[in-house]
Amino acid sequence: MMTTYTVREGRTLRHEGIPAPEALRDAVWIDLLNPSPEEEKAVQAALCLEIPTREEMQEIESSSRLYKEDEALFLTASFLYGVDEGEFGSTAITFVLAERSLVTVRYATPKAFALFANRVLRTPALLASPDGVMLAQFEAVVDRLADVLERIGADMDRASKSAFRNARSTKKVKVKARDADLKDVLIALGQVGEVTSRANETLLGLSRILSFVGAEKSIAVRKENKGGIKTLMRDVRSLVEHAAFLNNKANFLLDAVLGIINIDQNGIIKTFTVASVALMPPTLVASIYGMNFAAMPELQWQFGYPAALLVMVVSAVLPILYFKRKGWL
Incomplete structure (x- = not known):
């Protein structure tokens, strides 16, 4: 135009x-x-x-x-x-x-x-x-x-x-x-x-x-x-x-x-890292007692199951307390 x-x-x-x-x-x-x-x-x-x-x-x-x-x-x-x-x-x-x-x-x-x-x-x-x-x-x-x-x-x-x-x-x-x-x-x-x-x-x-x-x-x-x-x-x-x-x-x-x-993003990754580290010891305990060996004394123990649960809880709490003491959480 x-x-x-x-x-x-x-x-x-x-x-x-x-x-x-x-x-x-x-x-x-x-x-x-x-x-x-x-x-x-x-x-x-x-x-x-x-x-x-x-x-x-x-x-x-x-x-x-x-x-x-x-x-x-x-x-x-x-x-x-x-x-x-x-x-x-x-x-x-x-x-x-x-x-x-x-x-x-x-x-x-x-x-x-x-x-x-x-x-x-x-x-x-x-x-x-x-x-x-x-x-x-x-x-x-x-x-x-x-x-x-x-x-x-x-x-x-x-x-x-x-x-x-x-x-x-x-x-x-x-x-x-x-x-x-x-x-x-x-x-x-x-x-x-x-x-x-x-x-x-x-x-x-x-x-x-x-x-x-x-x-x-x-x-x-x-x-x-x-x-x-x-x-x-x-x-x-x-x-x-x-x-x-x-x-x-x-x-x-x-x-x-x-x-x-x-x-x-680093905060999110830190949360996942702490969660994975805290779950590793309980997973190890559960893996041990998941073995199919005949000679395991705890299998015949009356308090073996609650004791195993207690060990898993304690092993998960201790890393979290350690991380808090170090100031990582």
């Missing part, structure tokens, strides 16, 4: 579909979502630009993601999307920055893009220049990532409190309930790690784009927007550091939760 944004008489005009070539050349921002071959051909014919294919956008080397053709800059990065829906992922988005138009090629809709599109309709000043539109989009993405990282940090704090509260609790907690809580904590920490890694991927992609645009001497980037590039780079660096901090904290909490689980 093609959506064009044009400013006329101080108002933002939004058009969906393929417009006339003149209208396409007048558009400040051309947004291509899952573009059809006809839409790609229309943009290429009107702007004399080569729109990259989806396969080309998936390339990971820098020379395929950041390059210049004539005076147009081709900038590709991976962006986080779908966090609110719980089905998050990363999608490659290409920004083709020309002197008079900005073309975005994408196959998913990050929330920051949807919010920015609505904001453009209310604020036509955002469409003053193509590079200004791109930098404003990057600013919206950075603001959105900051909100995501803040929420992820809050979720991680709740998960850590839940884990350590159960670990420190002196009350008897049902095993199933405690296992369910620890499972929820592990799932939450796994999601935190996944989201922070994808957010970090987005931030690193933005950092490369901003560095490339700031160093590239192109007429598509206006002097008045150079300061905005430096500000965005500082914001991106601060978020990269915060994402790294959250990732390290998630790894620490993951190790702590796994340690709690190991302690619980």
Whole structure:
């Protein structure tokens, strides 16, 4: 789907579909979502630009993601999307920055893009220049990532409190309930790690784009927007550091939760070990008197059976008392 944004008489005009070539050349921002071959051909014919294919956008080397053709800059990065829906992922988005138009090629809709599109309709000043539109989009993405990282940090704090509260609790907690809580904590920490890694991927992609645009001497980037590039780079660096901090904290909490689980498992194994050791002497006594030898004096003794039972009980109690004295129970 093609959506064009044009400013006329101080108002933002939004058009969906393929417009006339003149209208396409007048558009400040051309947004291509899952573009059809006809839409790609229309943009290429009107702007004399080569729109990259989806396969080309998936390339990971820098020379395929950041390059210049004539005076147009081709900038590709991976962006986080779908966090609110719980089905998050990363999608490659290409920004083709020309002197008079900005073309975005994408196959998913990050929330920051949807919010920015609505904001453009209310604020036509955002469409003053193509590079200004791109930098404003990057600013919206950075603001959105900051909100995501803040929420992820809050979720991680709740998960850590839940884990350590159960670990420190002196009350008897049902095993199933405690296992369910620890499972929820592990799932939450796994999601935190996944989201922070994808957010970090987005931030690193933005950092490369901003560095490339700031160093590239192109007429598509206006002097008045150079300061905005430096500000965005500082914001991106601060978020990269915060994402790294959250990732390290998630790894620490993951190790702590796994340690709690190991302690619980060791307690269970200790219980089974004590039970098996305590049952070994009675088993030995019962095995001895289970032999079918004719010359066993105790077999003819009137108190032989209760005496054997007493020996088995005493032989089971003595190891337990010894373990308690040593502090192993």
